[in-house]
Amino acid sequence: MKNIIAATLTSLLICVGFYQVNLDSDSEFERWALKHGKRYFGDEKTYRQTIYFQNKQMIDEHNKRTDVTYLMGENQFMAITNEEFVSLYLNPLSPEKQNEQDQIISKTNPKSPEPNIEQNQKLNIDWRGYAPVKNTGNCASSWAMAATNVIEAKYKIEKGITVTLSPQQVMDCAGGQGSCDGTPTVFTQPQQAYDHASTLGLVTESEYPYVGRKDISYCEYSGFGPWKIMSYYQNSDDIDYMRGFTQMLNEQPLSVRVDATNWQFYSSGVFSLCSSLYKNSNYYALAIGQEYTVQSYVWRVQASFGISWGEFGTIRLAPGNTCGLINEACMVILWWSDK
Numbered sequence: 001m002k003n004i005i006a007a008t009l010t011s012l013l014i015c016v017g018f019y020q021v022n023l024d025s026d027s028e029f030e031r032w033a034l035k036h037g038k039r040y041f042g043d044e045k046t047y048r049q050t051i052y053f054q055n056k057q058m059i060d061e062h063n064k065r066t067d068v069t070y071l072m073g074e075n076q077f078m079a080i081t082n083e084e085f086v087s088l089y090l091n092p093l094s095p096e097k098q099n100e101q102d103q104i105i106s107k108t109n110p111k112s113p114e115p116n117i118e119q120n121q122k123l124n125i126d127w128r129g130y131a132p133v134k135n136t137g138n139c140a141s142s143w144a145m146a147a148t149n150v151i152e153a154k155y156k157i158e159k160g161i162t163v164t165l166s167p168q169q170v171m172d173c174a175g176g177q178g179s180c181d182g183t184p185t186v187f188t189q190p191q192q193a194y195d196h197a198s199t200l201g202l203v204t205e206s207e208y209p210y211v212g213r214k215d216i217s218y219c220e221y222s223g224f225g226p227w228k229i230m231s232y233y234q235n236s237d238d239i240d241y242m243r244g245f246t247q248m249l250n251e252q253p254l255s256v257r258v259d260a261t262n263w264q265f266y267s268s269g270v271f272s273l274c275s276s277l278y279k280n281s282n283y284y285a286l287a288i289g290q291e292y293t294v295q296s297y298v299w300r301v302q303a304s305f306g307i308s309w310g311e312f313g314t315i316r317l318a319p320g321n322t323c324g325l326i327n328e329a330c331m332v333i334l335w336w337s338d339k
Contacts, residue, residue, distance in 0.1 A: 005018055013169040022155035024267075026049075029048075029049045029052050029053075032052065032074070032078060032079075033079075036076045037144050038079065040079075045051045048079040048080075049079070051078075051079050051080065051081060052078045054080045054286065055077075055079075055234060055265070058072075058073065058265075059072040059073065059074065059265055063320050068266070068269075069266050069269050069270045069271070069272065070266060070268065070269030070270055070271045070316075070320075070325045071267045071269050072265040072266065072267050073265060073266075073267030073268070074265075075265065075267075075305075075308060075309050076305075076308075076309070077089075077246065077264050077265065077305070082177065082261070082262075082264055085204070085264045085281065086261055088138065088140065089136065089138075089139075089140055089142075089283075089305075090140060090142070090260055090261070090282040090283045091140050091142060091143065091188065091282050091283060092282040093279060093281065093282070093319075097117060098296065105326045121294050123290065124290065124291055124292055125231040125249055125250055125289050125290040126288070126289045126290075126291070126293075126300070127153060127157075127252070127253045127288040127289060128286070128288055128289065128300070128314070129304075130152070130153040130156045130157060131149040131150070131152040131153040131156070131253060131286060131288075131302070132149075132152070132164055133302060133303075133304070133306065133307045133312070133313030133314075134148075134149065134167065134304040134306075135304060135305060135307075136212060136304050136305070137210075137212040138180070138212060139169060139180035139212035139213075140180050140181065141171055141180060141212060141304075142283050142284040142285065142303075142304050143188050143189050143190050143193070144167035144168075144170040144171045144174075144193060145167050145284070145304035146166075146190055146255040146256075146284040146285055146286050146304070147170060147190035147193035147197075147251065147255055147284075148165040148166070148167045148170060148193070148202070149192060149255070149286045149302065149304075150190070150252070150253055150254065150255045150286065150330065150331070150332055151165055151194075151197060151202065151227065151229060151332055152164065153252055153253040153286075154229070154252055154331075154332050154334055155227070155334070157252055157259075158334055159334070163204060163227060164204060164205045164206075165202045165203070165204060165205060165227055166202060166203050166204060166207065166208035166209070166210065167205070167210055168205070168208055168209060168210045168211060168212075169202060169203055169208040169219075169221055169225070170193040170196065170202070172208075172218060172219045172220060172221075173196060173200070173219035173221060174192045174193050174195070174196035176256075180212060180213065189257075189284070190232075190255040190284060190330055191232065191234070191330065194229060194231075194330065194332060197225075197227070197228055197229045197332075198229050198230060198231055198232075199229060200224055200225060201224050201225030201226055201227055201228040202225040202227040202228070203221060203225040203227070204227075205219075205225070208221055217267075228334075229332045229333060229334055230333045230334060231332070231333050232330050232331065232332045232333065233248070233330065233332075233333065234328070234329065235248060235326065235328075235329040235330070236332045241326055242320075242321070242326060244289045245325075245329050246290065248329060248331045249287055249289075249329075251331060252331055252332075253286050253287060253302070254286070254287040254329045254330060254331050255284055255285075255286060255287075255329070256284070256285055256286070256301065256325055256326070256328065256329050256330075257272070257276040257278070257281045257283070257284055257324065257327065257328040258281055258282075258283055258284075258285055258301070258323040258324050258325055259275045259276075259277075259280045259281050259282060259283070259323045259324050260274070260282060260283035260285070260303070260323070261274065261280075261282060262274055263283070263303070263310075263315065264311075266310050266315050267310065267311075268310070268311050269316065270279035270298050270316050270317070270318050271315055271316065271317055271318065271322075271323075272317065272318035272322050274322065274323035274324075274329075275323070275324065276320075276321040276322065276323065276324045276325045276326065277324060278324055280325065281323075281324045281328070283303075285301050285302060285303050286301065286302040286303075287299065287300075287302075287325065287329065288300050288301065288302050288314065289302050296319050297319055298316045298317060298318065298319065299316065299317040299318075299319075299322065299325055300314055300315070300316055300317075301312045301314060301315050301316075301317060301325070303315060
């Protein structure tokens with residue numbers, strides 16, 4: 001009898017322990033969902049919870065390694081696969097666009113300059129704080145975010161004016177029809193936004209709020225915006241692509257197109273797990289710095305995943321053309337008006 005009672009109690013304790021583990025797991029997932037404003041029901045909840053814990057395990061295993069240069073962390077992307085991350089938030093090139101751009105951009109691995117260690121302080125570039133960290137939400141609108149960031153930073157650098165411009169206006173009025181479709185066209189890249197800013201001008205985000213709709217929308221502002229630029233310039237130094245990029249970055253933050261496929265859970269450190277080939281690029285961001293150390297340097301890039309992602313919304317990239325950073329870089333020249 002005692003053996004039967006003991007076996008029954010053991011089974012009961014195992015069941016209680018299993019129930020407690022499941023309860024704790026449910027609570028952990030629900031706390032994450034509440035924090036990030038996610039709501040799931042039924043089979044969808046079960047599926048997303050499974051992905052959440054798979055990603056959590058991957059992050060934990062990565063961070064235990066001693067041979068990595070960066071750490072991963074939990075964020076708003078915990079309940080989606082990497083394939084979904086690329087599809088929902090990035091802008092992969094279509095095959096037609098790949099062929100077109102391959103003819104334009106032939107320098108995919110430009111030589112990195114040797115750092116002059118004796119002049120570290122003079123070489124450091126840091127544009128953090130000159131443009132706000134934006135958040136695309138559930139929309140592949142990085143091109144509009146990067147373009148408005150560049151213009152915002154330029155106004156602050158040259159005129160001391162802090163302004164937050166409307167990426168939604170750019171999406172709706174610069175040819176993109178407001179779509180969050182991740183497949184880029186000639187109308188969904190920063191250059192198109194710069195053309196619009198030079199001819200018609202932009203308005204602030206408070207005047208034209210960001211909604212990040214999935215459906216196509218139409219321009220709701222028919223007038224001329226007061227925030228203009230004169231033109232833009234794209235890196236095209238045929239002698240030394242890296243030199244041209246660095247010279248531009250020394251003047252202001254730049255819109256850049258990079259491979260962000262593996263940026264999903266980046267938390268801190270120096271990242272290099274990406275392609276330098278232009279055909280693999282899929283995200284527009286803001287290059288904001290070059291930071292020298294005793295032995296080398298790193299790039300600092302501002303994404304549009306919100307301030308809680310990465311290092312306060314930024315990522316540090318390894319030296320050289322990491323993630324294709326310098327393949328497509330643009331700066332703007334202000335319109336010298338009375339503003």
